[in-house]
Amino acid sequence: MQDIQGIANFLDDLMGGLQLIAYCIAIGSVLWTLRVLRPASSDAPPSVHSIALRLLVRSAWALAITQLVEIVMKGIVIAATLDELPLAYAGTVQFIAGTVRILLAIALGAAAGRVARNPRDANAWKTLYGMSVALIVCGAWLVHAVGRFEYRELLMSITVLHQLAAAVWFGGVAQLVLLWRLSQRDPAAWVFWPQAVARFSILGIWSVAGLLLSGSVLAWVYVGAWDGLVGTGYGSLVITKVILLAVALGLAWLNFRSGKAWKERGDTRDVTTKTPFFIEAESFVLISILFVAATLSSQPPAVDIPNLTATPVEVAQMFMPRIPEMESPSHAELMAGEIGRIAIVNKVPSVAGAQWSNFNHNTAGIFLTTMGILAMLSYSRRFPWAKYWPAGFVGLAIFLFFRSDAETWPMGPMGFWESTFGNGEVLQHRMATFLALGLGVMEVKTRARENLHQRLIYLFPMLCAFGGILLLTHAHSEFELKTEFLIQSTHTVMGLLAVLMATGRWLELRLASPVGRTCGFLSICMMTVIGLNLLFYYEPVW
């Protein structure tokens, strides 16, 4: 039952992020058709209208499905907790608002389908806009402000405006990615591309202004103090969001500049050779921001936990350079300490547990830092052998295999097959190890420019971004809120760096040198910093 609850919790988390993405694409697409494609004018080709509406329909369906899955998952979690699913669940705000959202999303998708079939149907357009407004308003009962005691309605409204601004930006970026792909095979879409970039830039400025304004108010209310910003999970995620937002804004500014150059001088160079790839990278960053935003809603606001807030000095200590732990406690010592560490009532912090974890993290840091240095050398022609640096992932995978599950073969008493197929967590670790191994082999082939399938070269940045998002979104606190936050603070930084690393690598693969090469080198710098972070990792005893 515990396993089901764990998986249901995880899916609930994942659905939160996916739902936000689907919502943003759906609502953003409505505004895209209204302000960029402008149905009243006829300058956007029919094929562009068609793909925009198709994306709108699919995102509306995705919103309905993810919301349904979330309702079901919450039901499973409650049933696992209470050993039954009380009827009262159907009377909760979340169930009712969630069900209404499902119906509205289906109605929005149907309306978009009608518009796609008959673009001159004025009633279909009115229904589309009406459903969009209803969907936006309905979201107010699905945000965490709904449970607050102070300024409830005000916070619900501001959060809705914040989501709307995010939807305009991300939905527009998603449409631009799709439009670029269409323009590669459709001359009419190719002609319309610079116009779309220029028009969206104006819309983007307004959405960013709305995002910053509403976000500042929410941060002010929920964080409350500078200490809360630095010393809590909520605050650190707000900082992460701001940094990612700055990166996304930088990319958006480059696109704005390209659009302006086309509009003023008819210069199409940047808008066709750089902008599409900056937009792809921007979408990476924006997806990460949306997952962070979804995670924020499951964190206790910093303003509510002043007694559990870490001081800036405590947080800084987590990142201080120190001599790595190169000696691991024995397996027997670790196991002896585990009994007391996992006890609820008479809990005894385990020194061996912390040392074991330090050794694992610090050794992984040696692997990554070495790989980072070799990767930097690989940018010089004097070290051609350094391009094989991803082989370090293979070594890391072997290390993880031996150290990630102390109670299993070959370290512990549980057999290999028994532990792999008898314990969900061990199975997950084994699969992660297998993936690290596979990625190492694949990336060696990519860097060595061996004949590899074109799509496979993008797998590395995609998985890096995914891993980064995972580190950022799993910043949940367990029983010891402050200690857990201190541990998580290092992982949050690594998650942020992993997303930036992925963005840099993606741009390296997409852009021509020297810009692409510079992005790639910066990406490697991020990996090295992650390695250093792991090398100096220190876990408080708990």
Place this chain on the structure above:
Amino acid sequence: MKTAMHRILFPRWPLFLLALYLAALPARSVHAHAVVTAHTLQEQPVKPGQPTAVALFFNSTIEFSLSKVQLVSGNDVHHTVPIKAGKKRGELLIELPALEAGNYALKYKVFAADGHLTEDVLRFRVAP
């Protein structure tokens, strides 16, 4: 032949690996949007041998009928205890049975109005 095989197999590889990666994600996740901001265990400690009502105050509206509190005694033995809504907003009342002197914990899982499940532990001692 090899090209045809590549066309069939390779476009599916990234999806397969992503699916594998998704499956490999750790399933540890405890939501904690709602937190206890105050409780009565410090001001009114539990006395041995007599039933006691303990109040927890949350920072958020709680769905009481979908929440559960367990009393955990010395050897981590769990007993579900009755709960009800208090008079104040976010107040959860727990009815503890008569307890002997020793160390205990209250392990609670509450469903907040915003849809997040919070799981946490509150340790306390019953002095002789």
